[in-house]
Amino acid sequence: MVPGTHFYDVREAFECGGTHVYNVGEAFERGGTHFYDVREAFECGGTHVNDVGEAFERGGTHFYDDRGAFECGATHFYDVRDAFECGGTQFYNVGAAFERGETHFYDVREAFEHGATHFYDVREAFEHGETHFYDVREAFEYGGTHLRDVKEVFKHGGTAPRR
DSSP: OOOOSSSSSSSSOOOOOOOOEEEEOOOOOSSSEEEEEESSSSOOSSEEEEEEEEEESOSSSEEEESSOOOOOOEEEEESSSOOOSHHHSEESSOSSOOOOOOOOEEEEOOOOSSSOEESOOSSSSOSOOOOOOEEOSSOOOOOOSSESOOOOOOOSSSOOOOO
16 A cells, blocks of 8 residues: 555555544554544544544544543534533534534434434434435435435435425
């Protein structure tokens, strides 16, 4: 593998010194500061981590797709899989049920009982009339108009069904 700086959807361990790694599936022993979709624990002090699969003991303020509990005061979390007790207003790909009134949720994995209007990569069946859904993995019984990257069998026609 030729060393490079940008890697997307990497599923094996790379022995290069790139600083940008996307969707890394193995543990990296480098000191890069930008990691996207990291599935293993990194021993670096980067402040931007996307799709982290383990708990980080650093004080970074930007975490994307965090799978462990963070005890930092960051306000932006992407793909959060644990319940955060912080006052952040933007949560993307939330994996736990939040009892707040945010309106933007990306890749929601639990059923929300609020009136949020934007859901991306929704994995549960929603009983509301939102119209924008991205990367839906479950069968929806509503008439959403935007459905992209659908991975399950839908009981309607096409990827952009209408009511």
